[in-house]
Structures are given as C-alpha cells and as structure tokens.
Amino acid sequence: MDDVKKDGVAPAAAKSIDPAALEMLAYADECGIETAFSRADAMKPCPIGVSGACCRICSMGPCRLVAKDAEEKTGICGADMSTIATRHFARQVAGGVAAHSDHGRDMAMTLRAVAKGEAAGYKVKDEQKLVAVAGYMGIATAGRDVNEIALDVADKALEQFGQPHGEIIYTQRATPKRQALWRELGLTPRAIDREVTEVMHRTHEGVDLDAENILKSALRCSLADGWGGAMLSTDISDILFGTPSPLSSEVNLGVLKDDQVNVIVHGHEPTLSAMLVEASRDPELIAEAQAAGAKGINLAGICCTSNEILMRYGIPAAGNFLHQELAVLTGAVEAMVVDVQCIMQALGPLAQRFHTQLITTSPKAKIPGAVHVEFDEHRAPETAREIMRMAIANYPNRGPIHIPDYHEPLIAGFSHEYLNYMQGGFHRGSFRPLNDAVIAGRVRGLAGVVGCNNARVTQDEGIVEMIKRFIAQDVMVVVTGCAATAGAKAGYLSPEILDSAGPGLREVMEAIGIPPVLHLGSCVDNSRILTVLTQVATEGGLGEDIDDLPAVGLCPEWMCEKAIAIGTYFAASGAHVIFGVSSPVKASTEATRLMTEGWEQLVGGDLEFIPDWDEMFARSLELIDAKRAALKLPAYDPTQFGDSGDSPYFAAIREYLAAHDEVETVGSPVYPLAEGHSHDHGHGHTHDEGDA
Numbered sequence: 001m002d003d004v005k006k007d008g009v010a011p012a013a014a015k016s017i018d019p020a021a022l023e024m025l026a027y028a029d030e031c032g033i034e035t036a037f038s039r040a041d042a043m044k045p046c047p048i049g050v051s052g053a054c055c056r057i058c059s060m061g062p063c064r065l066v067a068k069d070a071e072e073k074t075g076i077c078g079a080d081m082s083t084i085a086t087r088h089f090a091r092q093v094a095g096g097v098a099a100h101s102d103h104g105r106d107m108a109m110t111l112r113a114v115a116k117g118e119a120a121g122y123k124v125k126d127e128q129k130l131v132a133v134a135g136y137m138g139i140a141t142a143g144r145d146v147n148e149i150a151l152d153v154a155d156k157a158l159e160q161f162g163q164p165h166g167e168i169i170y171t172q173r174a175t176p177k178r179q180a181l182w183r184e185l186g187l188t189p190r191a192i193d194r195e196v197t198e199v200m201h202r203t204h205e206g207v208d209l210d211a212e213n214i215l216k217s218a219l220r221c222s223l224a225d226g227w228g229g230a231m232l233s234t235d236i237s238d239i240l241f242g243t244p245s246p247l248s249s250e251v252n253l254g255v256l257k258d259d260q261v262n263v264i265v266h267g268h269e270p271t272l273s274a275m276l277v278e279a280s281r282d283p284e285l286i287a288e289a290q291a292a293g294a295k296g297i298n299l300a301g302i303c304c305t306s307n308e309i310l311m312r313y314g315i316p317a318a319g320n321f322l323h324q325e326l327a328v329l330t331g332a333v334e335a336m337v338v339d340v341q342c343i344m345q346a347l348g349p350l351a352q353r354f355h356t357q358l359i360t361t362s363p364k365a366k367i368p369g370a371v372h373v374e375f376d377e378h379r380a381p382e383t384a385r386e387i388m389r390m391a392i393a394n395y396p397n398r399g400p401i402h403i404p405d406y407h408e409p410l411i412a413g414f415s416h417e418y419l420n421y422m423q424g425g426f427h428r429g430s431f432r433p434l435n436d437a438v439i440a441g442r443v444r445g446l447a448g449v450v451g452c453n454n455a456r457v458t459q460d461e462g463i464v465e466m467i468k469r470f471i472a473q474d475v476m477v478v479v480t481g482c483a484a485t486a487g488a489k490a491g492y493l494s495p496e497i498l499d500s501a502g503p504g505l506r507e508v509m510e511a512i513g514i515p516p517v518l519h520l521g522s523c524v525d526n527s528r529i530l531t532v533l534t535q536v537a538t539e540g541g542l543g544e545d546i547d548d549l550p551a552v553g554l555c556p557e558w559m560c561e562k563a564i565a566i567g568t569y570f571a572a573s574g575a576h577v578i579f580g581v582s583s584p585v586k587a588s589t590e591a592t593r594l595m596t597e598g599w600e601q602l603v604g605g606d607l608e609f610i611p612d613w614d615e616m617f618a619r620s621l622e623l624i625d626a627k628r629a630a631l632k633l634p635a636y637d638p639t640q641f642g643d644s645g646d647s648p649y650f651a652a653i654r655e656y657l658a659a660h661d662e663v664e665t666v667g668s669p670v671y672p673l674a675e676g677h678s679h680d681h682g683h684g685h686t687h688d689e690g691d692a
C-alpha cells in the first residue's frame, strides 16, 4: 500500500485505483493530452514550501529556512520556524473558512431573495427545517408566514458574518461543556468575517509572533466555519432544496451517455445546479435536444455541486476532483458548468481541444477559455434554460467520444435528521440504538472519512483503504465531499457492501436499517458530522462531549485550504483528526507538537499528519480504542458477535434496484421504495466491487 508517490513521480498503475481513471489516463496519453496526473509527475513539490519552511509574508523575503540547523535559523525579521510554519497554516485556515463561509453567505442571500419573493423558481422547500433553524436562532415562528420567518432567518444568518458584538449563535449547538471550554480559552468565534480578518491581521508581518497564540487564532477562526459559515450553508441549503433522505443513484464517468446531451455541473453551490436539474427535465428542452439528434438530456456532477444535487435529487456523480479533466476528455460533455472552488484552470485550454463548452457562472470565478453566463438568483430559471440551450446547440459539434464503461450504484442522502428518524421515528428520534451499539462493542467506534483527491497520491487509494478497513473492523463510517465519491466509485456506498462489514457492525446496521458507510453530503456538510457527534455525545453513555467519543476524522488525500479549515474545526471541537499526504508544518517540531499534544491538552482534539495508510489506520484504531478504555467500555472483541441474517431491508433495496434496471429518469428516493427510479443500469460494468 504505497502512499505518497516517491519523488513526486508515480508508476502508471499508482495514479489511481479507479479503473475509469486509468482507462482515461491511457487515452490521454494516446491523444497527447496532459492532465493533473501527468503534471504532478513533471513537477515535484517544492521541498521547502511543502513543509512550511518558506515565508513570503513581506518583500524582505521570501525567507527559506533550510539545512540541518533550519530550526535554529530565522528569517530577516527574526521570525523562527514555528512562527513561519504556523503563520502560513493559520492563513490556510482563514482561506478555507473564507471559501466555505462566503458560499454560506450566498446561500443566505438567496434565502433572503426567496423570502422577499424576488427569486422566481425557488421556494422554501423544507418548512420543518426552517422552523428548526429559526428555533436555533431564537426567531419566533408561531402563527407566522413562512416567508416572514425565512426573511428573519436569512437576516440572522447574514448578521453572523459581521455582527459587531456577541458570539456566533450556532456555537450554542455544541455541548454545554464545549461551549464553556471555548469561552474559557477565548476560542468562541465572534463573527465569521471578523475571525478571517483577524487571522489575516495577526499573520501580517510583525504582529502575532508566538506560534501557540497564532494557532489559537486559527482554532477560533476554524470554528467560525464549522459552527458558522458551513453549518449555515448546510441548513439554508436544506431549507431551500430539502433536507436529504436516502436515495439511490450512480457514480463514475460511465454515467455519461453516448447518445444524450451531457451537462456536467462542477463546483460547490446548489443554487444554479438545482435549476439545471429542473431544466434537464423540461419536456420542451428535451424535445429540443431530440431535434438536435440526441435522445435526451443527461445531467451529472463533479465535486461538491455534485454532492449537493446527488443528495437531494439523485443526480449521478461523474466523479471527484481528479475526474474533472477526465470528464472533458471523454469528448461527450456538451457543457461543463462551473461555479466556485476546486475548479482547475486547466479546464479552459482542455475544453478548447474538445467541443466542450466550459461555462463559468459566478462573478467571483472566471476562467480564460470559458464562456461566462452570470448566475443571478433573481433570474435563475432563465439562466439555467439559456445554459441548457447552449449545451443542446453544441451536441452536433461532438467529435470522437470515449466514455469508460464504469458506473457503480450508490445510496446517498443521509442527514442528521434522517439518522435521528431512522433510529426512533418522527416523534421519538434519537441516537440511542447507535450509542447502545457502541457501548456494547458491536460498533467499535465512528470514523469520518472526508476530503479531497490530491494528484500527489494515488487517487482514491487512501480513502477507500480506510473505509474498507474500518467497516471490516466494525467501525461505522460517514463520508462527505470527494471522499464520498471515491468510496462510491469503489462500491462502498452500495447496499451490497454490508457483506464487507464486520459481524457486529453488520448486525447493528441491519437492525437500524442503514448501511455501514453513510454519505452525509458535500464538504460544507461536514457540519452535519459535528451535529451527529454532538448528539451522540449528549445522548448518554458515551461521555459528555465530542472528545469523549471513540471517533476519529480522517482526510487521507487533502488538497486545499478548505480541508485544513475543516480538520482544524474538528480538532477544536474535540475530535482526533488525521490527514494524509504531507504536513504543512512538518519543518517545525514546535508547531507539530502544539497541534498534537498541545491541542489535545487544550481542546481534547488534535491534528496529525500521517502519509502512510497502514500507520494512519493503526493510529486511528489506537485512538478509538483508547477512548473506549477511557469510557470504561468493554474492549472491542470481534468474536463475540456471530454472523447475522440477511436484512429484509437490504434485500428489498437489492430487489428494487434489480427490477428497475432500465428506467430512464434520474434519481429516486429509496425510502419509501417508490416508483420513479431513475438511473440507467444499462451499461454492463466490469468493475470488481469491494476489493478495489
């Protein structure tokens, strides 16, 4: 199980564990086209920057602290390694928080426009969630009109960004113990924009020069994301587009159709893509597609926009971060519609080599080589139709196509609300069955496997290895973001996977009626994991706070600043977090110590970087078992639970999937096992499931 590609160069087989990716990379070579995979081979990471030893904060530098005695050296201003490394780290946190939270702000702006009747096409879809959110915010709901409540919720959400006084209101959703700890340590975030600004200020040349203090500001800033911007984003998306409940769909490049107009949405926001879902189902537009010679319109997603519309509409996922170029390479994508975040500039020149129209839609994100069709929530349906027509008009321009025939079934759509319901019904929703299972040792612990792809490591390998090993060891897994897509591509989000779970986990999952690997959504939906962990911690029997739980969070293939922000807010919330790839503070022994032992003492959680998969897994189990021991729970013993019978629940899903093999629309609820199931299982696939 190799981890980081040695010297930045990987043998061909190590680029991905996904056969669709390998097929497309061979095709790229044939066509003489470069991708992030080949560019990663050609460009080694800078050994100084990668470890946090380079400071470019002022123009006396960049100062690079290198050589054996690097940790005794300083930059021109005297900044030492710990300052340089933590200052850079804190700026990464601020960058990630800014990205998630600005996305959250846009969601709040959309909700405001909807409430004021200025956003045709949208409405408050989930009134129950609106009322729940109003409750968190102290907004009255009794006898009030939905839009009135929605306006107050939107305004309260927007206040969180710039309020001059007070604390971010959602921090009150943490356990009482956690809230008290944050207050005592001065870690309670005050306003989202303020925390980002303050980190940028403190890390300006010559301000905060104490690594421990810099890291405290990073912790506080990250909390403005997890319990602020990201949590608001999740909540408002649920209000506008519906709180997810499980549904079935498909994943990987094989979801593209050779005889349909393929439109891919890529990025992070659900606003425009939800309108594109409607446009893709519009009979008038479908007729236009048919007039252009196609059989219909096929919408698919990449990255977290994909997760947003997969979770709520069952739109299939074409892939994760490293699949974006590969999708264009198929030659079968009429339009790739992007909004913000994780969009490679390489798509511009790449799309120009194919007929694919790259369409940017956010005023914040333009790309050379793309056509810009600006999205405005005040005229969203028109924009979606305009984009759809551009794609249809482009269909006759197709050249040769190459769609790899790999697509896996998956179940997605687990929300905190749904899990609660699943374990006790509408009126008595709880986490009691799960807590009891953890206490008894049937479930050894909980793991979140989240985050990106990274061209410096074998695509999907770390993510899938962790999922596979965890469930075999009776650890229940939740996934989000590109990690969820990776797990799905390898078959770990299909009902079949219950067979790969350990006996205790299997028994519990059958009893509750949920799979062992739960897709909780996009990266902003990591906030759902905070909510779940908080409820598990307060349900009883597993301590009082997140740092008592036998749980770990892993980000094996992290790539961007948002991942760093997420890892930091989980640590600040009391979770043990392990990242792969490489440590951005590796050059500083002191920074590394502060973020591990130091943070554990301070907040009960920590952030470790372990690039080797075997070590990452061993450390995860060690952390889980140590928490079990601290709670005086019985040690995990896999032999005490025998094989269980086949769950009627999963048998029903299997039967349903088999019976609806040729149905044509997209996405369908699995609960109840209703008609209208959508994806086409028509392509035979050759993917070995389960053992990728």
Ligand code: BF8
Pocket (backbone or CB within 6 Å): 268, 303, 304, 320, 321, 341, 342, 450, 451, 452, 453, 481, 482, 483, 522, 523, 524, 559, 560, 562, 563
């Ligand atoms: O926000 S996992 S590569 S797509 S950053 Fe980006 Fe990473 Fe994917 Fe989703 Ni999250």
Ligand code: SF4
Pocket (backbone or CB within 6 Å): 055, 056, 057, 058, 059, 060, 061, 062, 063, 074, 075, 076, 077, 078, 079, 084, 205, 206
């Ligand atoms: Fe060098 Fe200090 Fe300037 Fe950083 S802030 S570049 S360490 S002089």
